[in-house]
Amino acid sequence: MKKVLKSLIQYPLYIxxxxxxxxxxxxxxxxxVVIYHVLKYRRTVVRVNLKNSFPEKTEEELKSIERKFYLNLVDIMVETLKMASxxxxxxxKRLNITNKELIQNFYNQGRPVMIVTAHYGNWEWGSPIISSLYPDPCMVVYKPISDKNFEQILxxxxxxxxxxxxxxxxTLRALMTNKSNTFCLALVGDxxxxxxxxxxxxxxxxxxxxxxxxxxxxxxxMNIPVVYAHLDRVKRGFYECHLTTLFENPKETQEHQITEGHTRFLEQIIIKKPEMWLWSHKRWKFNELQGDVR
Structure with a gap:
């Protein structure tokens, strides 16, 4: 029954x-029009997130970011669907990595690479582009979802x-069982x-x-170099990715230095072009918990 249900979803999407x-x-x-104006999908979540993130912006500025975000969201939806074929x-041709030699240089040294990105631009094209460009194994870490049929399709x-x-x-078990010296481990850091x-x-x-x-x-x-992948839209349907080495020798860093580093790097990217981030995500749902704050 599950296979039938999966096929009923998968084949129409492929067509x-x-x-x-x-x-x-x-x-x-x-x-x-349907998602933003009719269904008003998570508009309250988006508005609260934007208002709390940019208290200095006017209502008009926030509304402009909101509309641009939804335009970006629907593009990501159809572009993700296009991945099927x-x-x-x-x-x-549509996603150009401007300095793809950065990863190859680490591979030439016999070192694996950890690529960190975020729900920014079209992050879904990230894993296919890396695995299409390099013959070395590319392990993509994902967060399981409740709908297992759609998870398998995606x-x-x-x-x-x-x-x-x-x-x-x-993740750790997959790393330990991978016998290749050079590989890429891709994670979404937000x-x-x-x-x-x-x-x-x-x-x-x-x-x-x-x-x-x-x-x-x-x-x-594992002392894996941490490389940030910034995917940005050049124009509709075309993206550019720039790779930045954040930490070449992680074992030499202090506690929380890497976490602070990739998070602050993303923060500056979002501030420059906020509409490209996933504002409909309930990113701040655990704020009531106690914990170390920096």
Whole structure:
């Protein structure tokens, strides 16, 4: 029954993904009207998040960011759908990594790389582009969702060019079993930690924010260089990614230095172009908990 249900979802989505980008963006324009104006999807969450993050901005400025965010959101939805059938060459034309040699330089030294990104720009194209450009294994850490049928479909799209999908709780085990000296470990750094693991907070976007410590723990344990991938939109349907080495030798860092580093790096990116971040995410739901605050 589960396989039948999965097929009923998967095959129609694949057929839609075959449509040209120009048609998919017409669909996105329609979705914007439905999601923003009709369904008002998480508008309260978005408005509260924006207002708390940018108390210095006027209502008009916040409303402009809000509208741009939803326009970005629907584009990401159809672009993610396009992953079901998009070729590697098409992906590489539409997402250009400006300094792809940075990763290769670490590989040439026999070192793996940890790539950290966020729910910014079109983050879903990140894992396919890395696995399409480099022959070395690319392990992508993801947070499991309740709808297992959709999770399997989405992970199938993400791994079409060879990426290895790893549930968050299985990250260390996957690293230990990987026998390759050179590999990429890709993580989304702005995930909200589960309540039981919420121990560390910093002031992020003017709010007390629970921060996921897994990136730092893995990097320091295995001394994997931490590289931030900043994906930004150049124009509709086209993106540019710039890689920045944040920490080349994590074992030489102090406690929480890596966590502070990648979080502050993201914060500056969001401030410059806030509409590209995922404001509908309930990022500050654990603010009532006690914890260390920086």
């Amino acid at each position: 839609i993904s075959l449509l040209p980008f120009r048609v998919l963006y017409l669909l996105a324009d329609f979705l914007y 998009m070729s590697a060459s098409t992906l590489q 992970n199938g799209w993400r791994s079409r060019f060879g990426a290895i999908m790893v549930p968050m709780k299985s 995930q909200t930690p589960v309540r039981s693991e919420t121990q560390y907070f910093i002031n992020f976007l003017n709010q007390r924010t629970a921060i996921f410590l897994g990136i730092e723990k893995i990097a320091m344990k």
